[in-house]
Amino acid sequence: MPATDTDRRLQDPAAPSRALATIVVLLLLWPGIKWTEFSPAVLFDPQNRQTIGHFLGTFLPPNVSPEFLQLIAKSTLETLALATAGMALAIAFALPLALIVAGSLSISRIGPGPGRGGGNLLRTIVRFVLMVLRGIPEIVWALLFVRAVGLGPAAGVLAIAITYSGMLGKIYSEIFESGDVQPARVLLESGSGRLSSFFYGILPGALPEIVSYTIYRWECAIRASVVMGFVGAGGLGQQMELSMRMLNGGEASTILLTFLLLVLLADAVSAMLRRVLT
Amino acid sequence: MRGSYWSIALGFVAATWLSFHYLAIDLSALFTVKEATRMAQYAASFFPPDLSASYLARVAQGTAETLAISAIGTALAAIAGVFLALPAAGYFGAVVRAGSKLVLNFLRAVPELVWAAIMVLAAGLGPFAGTLALAVHTAGVLGRLFAETLENTPREPQLALSDAGSPASAAFIYGTLPGAMPQFIAYALYRWEYNIRMAAVLGFVGAGGLGQMLYFSLSLFQQRQACTIILAMLVLVAVVDAASAWLRKRLVL
Numbered sequence: 001m002p003a004t005d006t007d008r009r010l011q012d013p014a015a016p017s018r019a020l021a022t023i024v025v026l027l028l029l030w031p032g033i034k035w036t037e038f039s040p041a042v043l044f045d046p047q048n049r050q051t052i053g054h055f056l057g058t059f060l061p062p063n064v065s066p067e068f069l070q071l072i073a074k075s076t077l078e079t080l081a082l083a084t085a086g087m088a089l090a091i092a093f094a095l096p097l098a099l100i101v102a103g104s105l106s107i108s109r110i111g112p113g114p115g116r117g118g119g120n121l122l123r124t125i126v127r128f129v130l131m132v133l134r135g136i137p138e139i140v141w142a143l144l145f146v147r148a149v150g151l152g153p154a155a156g157v158l159a160i161a162i163t164y165s166g167m168l169g170k171i172y173s174e175i176f177e178s179g180d181v182q183p184a185r186v187l188l189e190s191g192s193g194r195l196s197s198f199f200y201g202i203l204p205g206a207l208p209e210i211v212s213y214t215i216y217r218w219e220c221a222i223r224a225s226v227v228m229g230f231v232g233a234g235g236l237g238q239q240m241e242l243s244m245r246m247l248n249g250g251e252a253s254t255i256l257l258t259f260l261l262l263v264l265l266a267d268a269v270s271a272m273l274r275r276v277l278t
Numbered sequence: 279m280r281g282s283y284w285s286i287a288l289g290f291v292a293a294t295w296l297s298f299h300y301l302a303i304d305l306s307a308l309f310t311v312k313e314a315t316r317m318a319q320y321a322a323s324f325f326p327p328d329l330s331a332s333y334l335a336r337v338a339q340g341t342a343e344t345l346a347i348s349a350i351g352t353a354l355a356a357i358a359g360v361f362l363a364l365p366a367a368g369y370f371g372a373v374v375r376a377g378s379k380l381v382l383n384f385l386r387a388v389p390e391l392v393w394a395a396i397m398v399l400a401a402g403l404g405p406f407a408g409t410l411a412l413a414v415h416t417a418g419v420l421g422r423l424f425a426e427t428l429e430n431t432p433r434e435p436q437l438a439l440s441d442a443g444s445p446a447s448a449a450f451i452y453g454t455l456p457g458a459m460p461q462f463i464a465y466a467l468y469r470w471e472y473n474i475r476m477a478a479v480l481g482f483v484g485a486g487g488l489g490q491m492l493y494f495s496l497s498l499f500q501q502r503q504a505c506t507i508i509l510a511m512l513v514l515v516a517v518v519d520a521a522s523a524w525l526r527k528r529l530v531l
Contacts, residue, residue, distance in 0.1 A: 029350060137511075149308065237391075
């Protein structure tokens with residue numbers, strides 16, 4: 001039967017192009033199916049089902065024996081301390097690096113003068129270093145430091161310090177450049193040094209943003225330290241790894257609940273601090 | 279105003295001191311000559327990276343695996359996310375809505391690495407476990423974002439269609455979905471960018487990809503090989519960032 005006008009009007013005019021886009025996406029994803037060894041059947045493999053069934057079966061009730069809770073409380077404190085100590089080091093590393101990178105504090109950029117090429121080169125190098133520091137995930141740094149300084153929270157602190165100094169350094173330098181840079185420039189032009197131009201020309205305007213971004217990153221650092229223990233860098237993650245390896249579901253569920261509480265708490269504290277400041 | 283800054287600064291200094299005290303880390307021990315030489319030697323053992331053709335081929339395979347884990351994981355999560363977003367946006371009543379929001383929050387709150395450790399038990403070692411772990415966590419993230427998008431998309435076209443007699447599914451697909459789709463795609467791409475970083479480390483618990491190779495090579499004290507893998511991670515992340523930014527510009531704006 002030939003298509004009537006009504007049939008044609010009922011057709012979706014965008015259908016062919018949409019179908020084509022879907023097919024292209026599916027073709028692109030196809031090799032991925034092979035590479036990920038995609039096979040839902042393994043989920044129903046009797047042995048796997050027994051392992052996971054046994055593990056999840058012991059999740060309830062959570063282990064709340066006093067000794068275990070004490071251990072968890074200790075690990076939680078360790079996680080918090082790890083994130084905070086790491087952040088403190090990160091700020092200490094990031095501030096000087098950001099001061100080097102920020103173009104708004106460059107004396108050689110004000111007018112034609114000596115040292116311009118050198119300054120630009122230094123800035124490029126530091127920018128590249130910051131990129132590498134934050135480009136490698138914190139947990140990879142943690143794994144590297146566990147091999148260098150041994151198991152325990154020291155590796156985690158260093159990992160947080162390294163990754164977050166890369167992130168903070170970049171954002172700090174952007175904040176120093178994005179605000180009102182006139183005051184700093186006037187100070188520089190009238191002959192004051194870089195540090196005093198920074199403290200009197202830039203910092204007063206940039207402080208709220210700096211503080212609120214740092215608090216936000218502290219919250220991220222807590223989330224990161226929670227899992228960092230999986231590679232042996234201390235804190236709650238390390239307990240989780242032990243409990244999972246021993247297939248102790250009751251302990252795992254207690255730790256999981258502590259994770260959730262800790263993240264919620266960090267969320268709330270960070271939101272509160274930032275609200276107080278704005 | 280000024281007072282609150284001072285109190286935050288003071289609190290921060292106190293928290294830092296307490297933290298170092300509690301962890302009993304002696305950082306000065308790291309800066310002794312002996313320790314510094316040892317660290318420098320360890321760092322130097324990573325160079326030069328192993329760039330032999332046979333090893334590069336293996337790293338390329340690991341990179342492809344990581345890319346596939348992130349892409350398939352995110353795609354599965356996007357599909358699941360749409361189906362979770364419908365109830366969470368209130369399409370099936372308030373009770374179902376509260377329930378599905380709870381499910382989404384739970385999926386999202388458990389970190390990817392923990393999901394990966396669980397999936398390794400459920401599906402065995404290998405990239406499939408990593409894919410499932412990313413899919414489950416990301417479904418929680420995308421489901422929430424999709425639900426918010428659906429709530430912010432005007433309902434009128436869909437209401438007009440269903441008032442005119444089209445079935446509910448067609449009314450949704452032709453009335454609401456076209457308005458929400460660009461935002462869905464943007465969120466999924468953004469999340470893919472993030473997931474490629476996760477996919478690179480999920481292997482630490484045995485879930486395949488570059489992370490698993492890195493873990494093995496460091497355990498075998500093959501630092502030069504580890505350096506190649508870390509370089510591959512950096513390149514992969516940079517390439518995916520660029521690709522995703524390009525796609526987002528083409529598809530959404």
